[in-house]
Amino acid sequence: DGGITQSPKYLFRKEGQNVTLSCEQNLNHDAMYWYRQDPGQGLRLIYYSQIVNDFQKGDIAEGYSVSREKKESFPLTVTSAQKNPTAFYLCASRRGSGEQPQHFGDGTRLSIL
Amino acid sequence: KQEVTQIPAALSVPEGENLVLNCSFTDSAIYNLQWFRQDPGKGLTSLLLIQSSQREQTSGRLNASLDKSSGRSTLYIAASQPGDSATYLCAVRGGYQKVTFGTGTKLQVIP
Numbered sequence: 001d002g003g004i005t006q007s008p009k010y011l012f013r014k015e016g017q018n019v020t021l022s023c024e025q026n027l028n029h030d031a032m033y034w035y036r037q038d039p040g041q042g043l044r045l046i047y048y049s050q051i052v053n054d055f056q057k058g059d060i061a062e063g064y065s066v067s068r069e070k071k072e073s074f075p076l077t078v079t080s081a082q083k084n085p086t087a088f089y090l091c092a093s094r095r096g097s098g099e100q101p102q103h104f105g106d107g108t109r110l111s112i113l
Numbered sequence: 114k115q116e117v118t119q120i121p122a123a124l125s126v127p128e129g130e131n132l133v134l135n136c137s138f139t140d141s142a143i144y145n146l147q148w149f150r151q152d153p154g155k156g157l158t159s160l161l162l163i164q165s166s167q168r169e170q171t172s173g174r175l176n177a178s179l180d181k182s183s184g185r186s187t188l189y190i191a192a193s194q195p196g197d198s199a200t201y202l203c204a205v206r207g208g209y210q211k212v213t214f215g216t217g218t219k220l221q222v223i224p
Contacts, residue, residue: 004156033210040216042202042214043157044214045211048210099144099145102147102159102204102212104157107155
């Protein structure tokens, strides 16, 4: 079945450490997105990519980095510069043409040790 | 700046009741509005997407309407079931791939 796979499901970060969250999709979607979800807040966009080798900052990109070397993969690195990384991270994808719905993975919960 | 509001934040209803969830947005210049369902600790599941030119969409017991001029959308759930218990989020898409989410309505359907 086609879908979006996020791994790991749970991740722990030590102070000063960079960690990378994986997002892989086999839907042949062009656009991919990373969101952060905090309790009581709506999802906030971190980065998005519409095509391979291109990506744009969202509303809260500081302390995060991404790459889009392959169509099916859009990993997110949470750097030590992100001072409050504890959150639920969601990856999404969307077919590029027309008005298509976003599809989401099951998320990665990141906590600080 | 687009703002999306969902009221109420939480709702509890007995099984079998028909119910309406509300979503309002401040900027009517949108391309589409999407309703999602989120179960605890899980990602979002797309329920319905309404294009800006459409008034409503239906899927099974779900019906979503859109009134762009007034900045409102409703999600109607008919004959609610305990399995419908979840958080329901709406999201509007504006220009430059900008999608703004509401904070959701947490629905509990009591058997």
